[in-house]
Amino acid sequence: MSNRLVVIGLDSAPPELLFSRFRKKLPHIDSLIRDGYHFTLRSCDPPITIPAWMVMMSGRDPGEIGLYGFRSRKPGTYNETILPSSRSVTLPKLWDFLGEKGFRSCVIGVPPTYPPTRLNGSLVSCFMTPSNSHEFTYPPQLKERIREWVGDYVFDVVFRREDRDDVLRAIYEMTEKRFNVAARLLKEERWDFFMLMEIGLDRIHHAFWKYFDPSHHLYEKGNKYENVVEDYYRFLDLKIGELLSVVGDKTDVMIVSDHGAKRMKGAFCVNQWLIEEGYLKLRSLPNHVTDIDKADVDWSKTLAWAWGGYYARIYVNLEGREPLGCVKPAEYEQVRDELADALKHIRGPSGERWETKTFRPEDLYRELRGDPSDLLVYFDDLYWRAAGTIGHADNYLPENDIGPDDAVHDYDGVLIYRPAEGVAAPTSGRATIYDVAPTLLSLYGIDPPQTMRGVRLFD
Numbered sequence: 001m002s003n004r005l006v007v008i009g010l011d012s013a014p015p016e017l018l019f020s021r022f023r024k025k026l027p028h029i030d031s032l033i034r035d036g037y038h039f040t041l042r043s044c045d046p047p048i049t050i051p052a053w054m055v056m057m058s059g060r061d062p063g064e065i066g067l068y069g070f071r072s073r074k075p076g077t078y079n080e081t082i083l084p085s086s087r088s089v090t091l092p093k094l095w096d097f098l099g100e101k102g103f104r105s106c107v108i109g110v111p112p113t114y115p116p117t118r119l120n121g122s123l124v125s126c127f128m129t130p131s132n133s134h135e136f137t138y139p140p141q142l143k144e145r146i147r148e149w150v151g152d153y154v155f156d157v158v159f160r161r162e163d164r165d166d167v168l169r170a171i172y173e174m175t176e177k178r179f180n181v182a183a184r185l186l187k188e189e190r191w192d193f194f195m196l197m198e199i200g201l202d203r204i205h206h207a208f209w210k211y212f213d214p215s216h217h218l219y220e221k222g223n224k225y226e227n228v229v230e231d232y233y234r235f236l237d238l239k240i241g242e243l244l245s246v247v248g249d250k251t252d253v254m255i256v257s258d259h260g261a262k263r264m265k266g267a268f269c270v271n272q273w274l275i276e277e278g279y280l281k282l283r284s285l286p287n288h289v290t291d292i293d294k295a296d297v298d299w300s301k302t303l304a305w306a307w308g309g310y311y312a313r314i315y316v317n318l319e320g321r322e323p324l325g326c327v328k329p330a331e332y333e334q335v336r337d338e339l340a341d342a343l344k345h346i347r348g349p350s351g352e353r354w355e356t357k358t359f360r361p362e363d364l365y366r367e368l369r370g371d372p373s374d375l376l377v378y379f380d381d382l383y384w385r386a387a388g389t390i391g392h393a394d395n396y397l398p399e400n401d402i403g404p405d406d407a408v409h410d411y412d413g414v415l416i417y418r419p420a421e422g423v424a425a426p427t428s429g430r431a432t433i434y435d436v437a438p439t440l441l442s443l444y445g446i447d448p449p450q451t452m453r454g455v456r457l458f459d
Contacts, residue, residue, distance in 0.1 A: 063365025
């Protein structure tokens with residue numbers, strides 16, 4: 001490789017759009033593909049932004065890291081949650097390994113990196129940052145430089161709202177500022193490894209998928225937002241081209257995504273189903289839509305409950321672990337097996353067969369840190385989101401239960417790598433998210449530790 005590498009992370013970029021549908025309209029990305037390698041990149045389980053970026057940066061699985069989604073359960077409680085932060089990740093990350101060997105890193109937006117931590121280089125924290133009033137850079141004085149460059153830096157946008165015009169404006173503002181900061185840091189910082197992660201693509205997918213995909217059940221031909229997704233991809237390609245012009249042609253470049261995306265068919269009310277099946281007991285039924293955390297649950301009689309999201313987390317109310325656990329340890333496996341079997345036999349709203357997958361965490365991960373659920377559930381191969389709320393008239397919702405959302409996550413993301421010296425012929429293939437960290441370390445001449453799960457993709 002060259003002396004330096006730039007990695008551009010595009011959250012949720014799927015191969016179907018980047019490698020196929022939009023590729024010829026993205027000249028800078030297309031050039032990288034033609035001059036290098038491109039891989040369909042299988043994400044981790046679950047294919048969720050948190051933990052996926054830390055899986056990619058550590059080469060370790062979610063169980064080893066101890067993160068399974070955007071929130072964790074506080075041990076010994078039913079309703080108290082913990083948000084992931086940089087303090088949640090105690091395993092070494094790529095820039096830690098590089099720093100030990102004297103390489104300098106510049107990291108922007110990789111989650112979870114709030115609050116910012118010390119590294120050999122500089123860091124701008126991720127979308128989990130509460131606001132500009134908090135410290136979000138390392139070193140701390142970098143914050144004032146960013147304020148001089150772009151004013152108030154934008155970490156994320158609220159995308160689950162009806163005012164789509166304002167959502168679109170906010171996403172473009174956020175992306176513009178992030179790439180402007182990246183361009184300044186590329187020029188002004190000393191770095192060997194540079195990584196930028198842009199969350200805007202994920203927000204575009206979730207807020208605008210139904211407007212461009214004719215297969216989406218809510219698509220309307222000729223709507224005013226029909227070109228929004230394609231236009232944003234073209235905008236990203238333009239911004240990537242601007243960054244490439246800063247670093248020149250003597251720098252290695254990688255584009256990578258943590259998972260993919262696809263249309264959402266609807267949301268399945270998993271806790272309502274658990275009530276109907278006798279696993280979840282209420283003292284009284286709500287007269288309006290209610291989050292399970294606020295429902296009048298009779299925990300002393302409840303066998304299992306769920307958290308919603310792009311996948312469902314099922315928890316067994318285990319005696320000795322939960323405050324009012326009623327499933328005895330000797331019955332735990334039987335309850336879990338019965339649940340898994342019943343979940344896999346759920347059919348769709350018209351009686352259609354679903355391709356639902358259930359997983360026991362110990363079958364996925366080498367270690368179980370933090371607070372893993374007892375089952376992970378992908379309804380209809382992830383096409384149906386899990387709705388955790390109750391009080392709906394039906395178990396099948398045409399839209400997300402917590403705000404407008406048109407897309408779900410998919411297993412496959414992307415990886416593009418263009419070495420500065422180019423390649424004899426463009427190469428394609430399949431890889432896994434676990435391969436990224438050992439591959440990047442090997443590019444710097446560092447032997448990946450045996451604790452990493454993946455393999456090197458290039459010699």
